[in-house]
Amino acid sequence: MKTSARNQFAGSVAALRDGAVHDEVELEIAPGLRLVATVTRTSRVALGLEVGRAATALIKASTVVLVTEAEGMRFSARNQFAGKVESVVAGAVNDEVTIALPAGLRVVAIVTRASSQAMGLRPGVAATALVKASSVMLVTAA
């Protein structure tokens, strides 16, 4: 499988929480590091998502929000990955920013160039990547 989603995290289902239309799925993508996704009940059944099931999370770079200097703030985004800027690829309107996480994982974000510059994003700067649970797609092998 090849996908345009820049962020792919392989893991296994660690927990499930039921809803009426949406279910919440927790995927362990590194020791102690969990990612939360909301999927419709229909998808959960179709993908056979049960605890222990191998699954991959896909996250578009355009859905990732970056924050810096966020001490003392709480965010509704269920996924909050603290790391450091590894690289910035500049475009005319958008920049592509890669955040390296301690666990050896990387998160890629597309942010507007104006934001990237205002935030002073450059290699080495501490930043947190926020990803809403509803922005995560899950994939399983049939």
Place this chain on the structure above:
Amino acid sequence: MKTSARNQFAGSVAALRDGAVHDEVELEIAPGLRLVATVTRTSRVALGLEVGRAATALIKASTVVLVTEAEGMRFSARNQFAGKVESVVAGAVNDEVTIALPAGLRVVAIVTRASSQAMGLRPGVAATALVKASSVMLVTAA
């Protein structure tokens, strides 16, 4: 109405499924081709979404994920449109990719240039466009 959402599919409501905060709406956009959207209960009522109601789905190109060589994989995205790449417009950071579907419909996706190149997206390549139900907006006439 003119809209910045590159993907617009006119259809009629084929099915509805109730939730607490979100409802699931199925729109038939071509014979046998359905699109699933989740909207809040408040919006469902405000738009008068009932089976048979004409409605248009709006999907931003930036929310579409493309996959290739996905045989044997299952995706949580409720909308999975298999087709072929029709065109690729290159940008500095992002490419705009148009996928032609068998039903004569088209889906436009904005993906990072790095992904587009890694996937070898060019006219004629088979690809599937994935769209989360939560990425779809619905429109009805008042």
Place this chain on the structure above:
Amino acid sequence: MKTSARNQFAGSVAALRDGAVHDEVELEIAPGLRLVATVTRTSRVALGLEVGRAATALIKASTVVLVTEAEGMRFSARNQFAGKVESVVAGAVNDEVTIALPAGLRVVAIVTRASSQAMGLRPGVAATALVKASSVMLVTAA
């Protein structure tokens, strides 16, 4: 706090609506102007979201859909901000469009250049910014 989300609206929680997995939060961001966000129940508790609580909404510019000439249409997007185009920054694939709202607020949208041109977006043109409740992140101070 600095964030890559181009749209930040400070306000206070005006209303809450319970769901199984998602809750609906209404934030008053200007006198008489409310913004609706859906967050998971877990986040609502973690952020201490109760009526009267100060909170800030973050909205990525890439999640905003613009519409013009939309008289007589109803949209499922819970947030619909009518205003006028203030500026357009052109890119190769995407344009960044700023909409000025009557309340003195601004909404920034990233739309494809093709859409921007087809819609004739330029300063002074009336346009409405649509934002799905699921595209809004909320922030509170710890």
